[in-house]
Every structure is written in C-alpha cells, then in structure tokens.
Amino acid sequence: MKQLTACVLALFTGGILAFRPAADTPPTLPKVVEPTFSRDTFNITKYGAVADGQTLNTEAFRKAIDACSQKGGVVLVPRGLWLTGPIQLKSNVNLHVQRGALVQFSGKLSDFQLIKTNWEGVDAVRNQSPLSGSDLENIAITGEGVFDGAGDAWRMVKKEKLAEGQWQKLVKSGGVVDAKGTTWYPTAQSLKGSTTTKPGVLQPGKDIADYADIKDFLRPNMLSLQRCKKVLLEGFTIQNSPAWTIHPLLCENITLRGVTARNPWYGQNTDALDLESCKNGIVENCTFDVGDxxxxxxxxxxxxxxxxxxxxxxxxxxxxxxxxxxxxxxxxxxxxxxxxxxxxxxxxxxxxxxxxxxxxxxxxxxxxxxxxxxxxxxxxxxxxxxxxxxxxxxxxxxxxxxxxxxxxxxxxxxxxxxxxxxxxxxxxxxxxxxxxxxxxxxxxxxxxxxxxxxxxxxxxxxxxxxxxxxxxxxxxxxxxxxxxxxxxxxxxxxxxxxxxxxxxxxxxxxxxxxxxxxxxxxxxxxxxxxxxxxxxxxxxxxxxxxxxxxxx
CATH class of the missing domain: 2.160.20 (Pectate Lyase C-like)
Incomplete structure (x- = not known):
C-alpha cells in the first residue's frame, strides 16, 4: 500500500491512535491481504462462448469458472461483446476481462431467478445478481473491460426526472405507467410490486414462491459478494446496474482499485459501493458516477x-x-x-x-x-x-x-x-x-x-x-x-x-x-x-x- 501522508497520520494524535511516521497503514489497522493466482488460463471461447451479442453465453462462463476453480487461475474474457445471464464466481478464480471486452448481461428478466438474500440490511427475496459469489476465498475480477447490467430493463423511472420528450419516448417503448401518470414501470409485475407493503422483505412463514407475482420489481444488486475472503476488484468498468452496483456483505480483506462505476443519474438505489459488515480493506483510485x-x-x-x-x-x-x-x-x-x-x-x-x-x-x-x-x-x-x-x-x-x-x-x-x-x-x-x-x-x-x-x-x-x-x-x-x-x-x-x-x-x-x-x-x-x-x-x-x- 502507499503510505498515508504525515498530515493524515497526525490527525490521529491525541485520539485512539499515536503518530508513527512512514507507516504503511494507520497503526491500528491490519494489512490487507490480497488473493494470489496461478498463471493457468481458461479462455471462455474454449468452452463455447461466442462474441456475437446474440448467443447467450451463461453456460460457457459456468464451465470455464468450474474448470478454473479446480486448479486455480484466470478465466479470460477476450475482447468482444459477450451476452450472458448471471455469472457465479468460485474460489481461486480471477475473472479477467480484457480491454475491449463487454460483458452484456441479459435484459430478459426471466433469465434471473428469485433467491433468498439480503437487501438494505434485512433478509429478503430478490432476483439473483448478474455477478455473485458466496462463501468464497481467493477471488478476483480484473481487467479493463466493461460489465453492463442492463439496468434499464429493471428500473422504474419518475417522470419528473426526464424531459418531456424523453418521457414520451420511454412510455412509447412499452411498460406501464402508474395511475397518477408520474412513474413508468418496465412491466405490470414491477408496478404491482411498487404498491406492495415491504416488497421482497422475507416474512415469517413465507418462501420464494410467495414473491413470484412481484418478481420483476425485486431488482438485483449487480455485483453481490457474501461471506468472501481475500477479494480483489481492479481496473474494470461496471455500469447500468439494476440496483446497488458493488455490494460486499460480511467479507474480509477487500481490495478495490481503479474501478469505475457508472449509472444514470435518475437510477434509484444505484449506489456505487456498499461495504456492509465488512472487515479490513482498501478502496483507491476509483471513479463513481451514479444515481444514489x-x-x-x-x-x-x-x-x-x-x-x-x-x-x-x-x-x-x-x-x-x-x-x-x-x-x-x-x-x-x-x-x-x-x-x-x-x-x-x-x-x-x-x-x-x-x-x-x-x-x-x-x-x-x-x-x-x-x-x-x-x-x-x-x-x-x-x-x-x-x-x-x-x-x-x-x-x-x-x-x-x-x-x-x-x-x-x-x-x-x-x-x-x-x-x-x-x-x-x-x-x-x-x-x-x-x-x-x-x-x-x-x-x-x-x-x-x-x-x-x-x-x-x-x-x-x-x-x-x-x-x-x-x-x-x-x-x-x-x-x-x-x-x-x-x-x-x-x-x-x-x-x-x-x-x-x-x-x-x-x-x-x-x-x-x-x-x-x-x-x-x-x-x-x-x-x-x-x-x-x-x-x-x-x-x-x-x-x-x-x-x-x-x-x-
């Protein structure tokens, strides 16, 4: 890590910390441990991926990640436009998107299944995230490529946030408008969810099937990592998220470096980075431009x-x-x-x-x-x-x-x-x-x-x-x-x-x-x-x- 400036460290004098010049980290903080990987490389094209923007490459991503996880190494996404459904990470895998690679997640909502997860700090049912991993160790997403979450397929839009011409164009594109004529929803299910009390909150005695009638309203976070250790996120652009963009939950040893997160300014709940109940990490040299x-x-x-x-x-x-x-x-x-x-x-x-x-x-x-x-x-x-x-x-x-x-x-x-x-x-x-x-x-x-x-x-x-x-x-x-x-x-x-x-x-x-x-x-x-x-x-x-x- 780069050392903090002397003036930053001097801040801590007289408080819980003591001044120690030339320290790599503030005195009370442990050093963040980054993951390491072998050089073994697993190109998604060898597992059937096609960069034509038409072929759904969900299965190719799954096979490449499975093979890589067994040995440890790098899953390579070369330049090109790769359409896919949800991608699930595994331990000992570095998902590397090369410069010029665009991983375009499907805008077809049926490609994503409802799961039990956590939303805004409580147990909930939501759609599975485009990128996710749970109970993993030694994982990374790196490279200079782009992940696009097709957020416009999920998000409601308030009329007040658009110019009149933009609003008319949106309404003509499909979807439904609420009774007041003030908010556009991509589907009738999404509109129904907006009128439901505590939508998606996991209530006692209920299961996933009980939320099927408002499925489209339950927007996923784009990158969800739960209970993971030694995580590196570096260099890529992640954009157009349905909801929160990067959400580590109960994770340890997180390094987020040089990542760009971009969402429309009108996108509700599209936080760039939500570190929730996480321990030991560094966020540096990132650029965030989002709607929340x-x-x-x-x-x-x-x-x-x-x-x-x-x-x-x-x-x-x-x-x-x-x-x-x-x-x-x-x-x-x-x-x-x-x-x-x-x-x-x-x-x-x-x-x-x-x-x-x-x-x-x-x-x-x-x-x-x-x-x-x-x-x-x-x-x-x-x-x-x-x-x-x-x-x-x-x-x-x-x-x-x-x-x-x-x-x-x-x-x-x-x-x-x-x-x-x-x-x-x-x-x-x-x-x-x-x-x-x-x-x-x-x-x-x-x-x-x-x-x-x-x-x-x-x-x-x-x-x-x-x-x-x-x-x-x-x-x-x-x-x-x-x-x-x-x-x-x-x-x-x-x-x-x-x-x-x-x-x-x-x-x-x-x-x-x-x-x-x-x-x-x-x-x-x-x-x-x-x-x-x-x-x-x-x-x-x-x-x-x-x-x-x-x-x-």
Missing amino acids: DGICIKSGRDEQGRKRGVPTENFIIRDTKVYHAHGGFVIGSEMSGGARNLYVTNCTFIGTDVGLRFKTTRGRGGVVENIFVDGVQMTDIAGEAILFDMYYAAKDPVQVTGEAFAIPEIKAEPLNDGTPVFRNFRIKNVTCKGAATGILVRGLPEMNVQDIEIENTVLESKKGLVCQEGNGIRLKNVALYSTETKPVMEVQNSQNLTLDNIRFADGADLLLRVTGDRSKAVKLVNTNTKAAKKDVELGQKLSKKVVTVSKL
Missing part, C-alpha cells in the same frame, strides 16, 4: 442488524472521485451493526447532493465512531457539504417550544437498543465551493452527535453552520463563506462547543445565534467578531454566561 450514494458504509438494519452485530471496520478510502451521487462518502442509514476505524483521504466530490454524509435515525441503534477524514475537495454540492443527521428519512420535527425564528426542537425519547450513536469524528482539510449548507449537525435530544472536530476547512455555501443537539463540537480554522448571514452560525440545544478562528465574509449581519434551554458552554475564540454587524444573539431566558467570546 457513492461510497457507502453499512452494517445491517434495525433489529436484524443489531442481532448480526458485525460492524464495517478497518478501511482506507483514498484518491477516489465521486460525481452526481446522493452522497460522496456516506455512512448509513442502515448502520445498526456499527462502523469504526475508517480513514478517508484525498477524495473529490463533484455535483453530489451531499459531500460527507453521515445519516441514521431512531430505531437503527449501532455505534459509528473513529472516523477520520483528511483532504476532500467538493464543488456544486446541492445540499450539505458536511452532514451529521440522526433524523434521516423521518418527518421533520415541528416547532414545539422556543422562538419562532429558531429551528424546530425535537422531543426527547427514552434511550433503548434502537438509539444510534455518532461519536469521535476527525475531519480536516476540506474545501467546498458551492453548497446549500456548509455544516449541518442534527442530533437527538436523548443522544447528541458527540465529539466532532473539523479543522482547516473552507466552505462556500448559502448557510454556514447549523448545529442542533450537538455535544463536544469543535471547529478550528474554519472559513464559513455563507451568503445568508442572519446568522452565519446557528446553534440550538448544544453544549461544549468551541468555535476557534472562524472566518466569514465581512459585513455579516449576525455571526452566532444560540437558542434552546439546553445550550451551554459555547466558546467563540480567536475570531474577528468586529467583521460582523453583531457578534452574538441569545435566545429567550439564556444567560450571557452560555457563550464566552474571546475577541481578537
């Missing part, structure tokens, strides 16, 4: 995820670009098994909805901790550059107390196994040019977002900082160049905040507003407060002692 989250960390959902209890841990993610996704680097919201010891460095997010996106909600449970970010560049972020949200996918709270101008307060609930935890994040050297909000922290009154440090960061946005229900939030050497300056920083029901050397546009109307009767110990230090028309505004019944200002 880019790099996503997961670990199961709600009670099932907590019962599994396997966090995603010990990953380095670096030198990777994300375009047009919902989030650049994302944790959650299905993170009930937890996530820890994740290191993100030198990544670029362009045109994503959110940059650094950490999301959960009541009922998830799980602990997300020891997350380190150093060096992220962002432009044209539609929402938040940096987001901590413990109220994801829930109805926004309404104002129950406090001033009319304040952001709504959230009513506290009792702590239980479903209470999620976000703590110990270290973020530094982030630059964002263009976002709706620079930093949004939204914790729960019963469980604040805790121990967050953001340093050496420049954020250009409409709103600056919004911090609700945070504890131990520290901003140091942070520029909040916001266009809305009433106020630049909004703090509500938060405590132990340190705002150190905050820079902002001259002439701001109000630098800091603090509200909520639980707010306390807010420090504004080493900051030129004179550059604002007013430095601090306090909510009703708040003592002046709540905020300490050390003026330059």
Whole structure:
C-alpha cells in the first residue's frame, strides 16, 4: 500500500491512535491481504462462448469458472461483446476481462431467478445478481473491460426526472405507467410490486414462491459478494446496474482499485459501493458516477442488524472521485451493526447532493465512531457539504417550544437498543465551493452527535453552520463563506462547543445565534467578531454566561 501522508497520520494524535511516521497503514489497522493466482488460463471461447451479442453465453462462463476453480487461475474474457445471464464466481478464480471486452448481461428478466438474500440490511427475496459469489476465498475480477447490467430493463423511472420528450419516448417503448401518470414501470409485475407493503422483505412463514407475482420489481444488486475472503476488484468498468452496483456483505480483506462505476443519474438505489459488515480493506483510485450514494458504509438494519452485530471496520478510502451521487462518502442509514476505524483521504466530490454524509435515525441503534477524514475537495454540492443527521428519512420535527425564528426542537425519547450513536469524528482539510449548507449537525435530544472536530476547512455555501443537539463540537480554522448571514452560525440545544478562528465574509449581519434551554458552554475564540454587524444573539431566558467570546 502507499503510505498515508504525515498530515493524515497526525490527525490521529491525541485520539485512539499515536503518530508513527512512514507507516504503511494507520497503526491500528491490519494489512490487507490480497488473493494470489496461478498463471493457468481458461479462455471462455474454449468452452463455447461466442462474441456475437446474440448467443447467450451463461453456460460457457459456468464451465470455464468450474474448470478454473479446480486448479486455480484466470478465466479470460477476450475482447468482444459477450451476452450472458448471471455469472457465479468460485474460489481461486480471477475473472479477467480484457480491454475491449463487454460483458452484456441479459435484459430478459426471466433469465434471473428469485433467491433468498439480503437487501438494505434485512433478509429478503430478490432476483439473483448478474455477478455473485458466496462463501468464497481467493477471488478476483480484473481487467479493463466493461460489465453492463442492463439496468434499464429493471428500473422504474419518475417522470419528473426526464424531459418531456424523453418521457414520451420511454412510455412509447412499452411498460406501464402508474395511475397518477408520474412513474413508468418496465412491466405490470414491477408496478404491482411498487404498491406492495415491504416488497421482497422475507416474512415469517413465507418462501420464494410467495414473491413470484412481484418478481420483476425485486431488482438485483449487480455485483453481490457474501461471506468472501481475500477479494480483489481492479481496473474494470461496471455500469447500468439494476440496483446497488458493488455490494460486499460480511467479507474480509477487500481490495478495490481503479474501478469505475457508472449509472444514470435518475437510477434509484444505484449506489456505487456498499461495504456492509465488512472487515479490513482498501478502496483507491476509483471513479463513481451514479444515481444514489457513492461510497457507502453499512452494517445491517434495525433489529436484524443489531442481532448480526458485525460492524464495517478497518478501511482506507483514498484518491477516489465521486460525481452526481446522493452522497460522496456516506455512512448509513442502515448502520445498526456499527462502523469504526475508517480513514478517508484525498477524495473529490463533484455535483453530489451531499459531500460527507453521515445519516441514521431512531430505531437503527449501532455505534459509528473513529472516523477520520483528511483532504476532500467538493464543488456544486446541492445540499450539505458536511452532514451529521440522526433524523434521516423521518418527518421533520415541528416547532414545539422556543422562538419562532429558531429551528424546530425535537422531543426527547427514552434511550433503548434502537438509539444510534455518532461519536469521535476527525475531519480536516476540506474545501467546498458551492453548497446549500456548509455544516449541518442534527442530533437527538436523548443522544447528541458527540465529539466532532473539523479543522482547516473552507466552505462556500448559502448557510454556514447549523448545529442542533450537538455535544463536544469543535471547529478550528474554519472559513464559513455563507451568503445568508442572519446568522452565519446557528446553534440550538448544544453544549461544549468551541468555535476557534472562524472566518466569514465581512459585513455579516449576525455571526452566532444560540437558542434552546439546553445550550451551554459555547466558546467563540480567536475570531474577528468586529467583521460582523453583531457578534452574538441569545435566545429567550439564556444567560450571557452560555457563550464566552474571546475577541481578537
């Protein structure tokens, strides 16, 4: 592995890690073990494959992989257009797609069978993935070729996401439109599935046959690896996925290097990478341009995820670009098994909805901790550059107390196994040019977002900082160049905040507003407060002692 820069390693001082220069990996992380293969090569053409785009080569792929697995080696996919049904990997096989090779998965939905699997963190019935492997060891997919998942044959499309001419063309191509005329479905089965409660979720007493009438709605993830060890994914392009694109689940020792994932921007649930309950890995030099989250960390959902209890841990993610996704680097919201010891460095997010996106909600449970970010560049972020949200996918709270101008307060609930935890994040050297909000922290009154440090960061946005229900939030050497300056920083029901050397546009109307009767110990230090028309505004019944200002 390339060594991390000294500035990244310096991030860890004073925390759980100690600074050790010239280390190959952060000190607490084990070295990632890559698979090895013999030079024996099994060309799919020797097993009957034909590159005419007409012949279904499913059986040829199966025979080549079976033969290779017995000896160990490389299954070679030479240049050409190879039409196929689902491909199942086996241990000790490197599936190598040469430059100029296009593996085109069938758009005929009957070529894929329903199976028991896992979807969005719970047991489910879905169609089998175009590429899959379970309980394998020493496997790889390599080469500079392309895998295309024929996702358009599976996906529904919302009218609002297309121009009128595109919508009319889609409707004329076949399929069905819902009663409201707002969503197109490729088949009537797919439409029926959209109206079913918890479609595909494996219910007690039900089996695969019980889901046959909505089969077409149950889109598969494109590359699904479950309980695999020593995995290498390198160099190829994977595109047009029916749902999630790359989904390792309960895997160990994963190397993802130089992979490109591409999906239409309107493709729902087409995350590029979902690392779920995985251990020990590196993601580097990848390019993701998809219709949902880019790099996503997961670990199961709600009670099932907590019962599994396997966090995603010990990953380095670096030198990777994300375009047009919902989030650049994302944790959650299905993170009930937890996530820890994740290191993100030198990544670029362009045109994503959110940059650094950490999301959960009541009922998830799980602990997300020891997350380190150093060096992220962002432009044209539609929402938040940096987001901590413990109220994801829930109805926004309404104002129950406090001033009319304040952001709504959230009513506290009792702590239980479903209470999620976000703590110990270290973020530094982030630059964002263009976002709706620079930093949004939204914790729960019963469980604040805790121990967050953001340093050496420049954020250009409409709103600056919004911090609700945070504890131990520290901003140091942070520029909040916001266009809305009433106020630049909004703090509500938060405590132990340190705002150190905050820079902002001259002439701001109000630098800091603090509200909520639980707010306390807010420090504004080493900051030129004179550059604002007013430095601090306090909510009703708040003592002046709540905020300490050390003026330059």
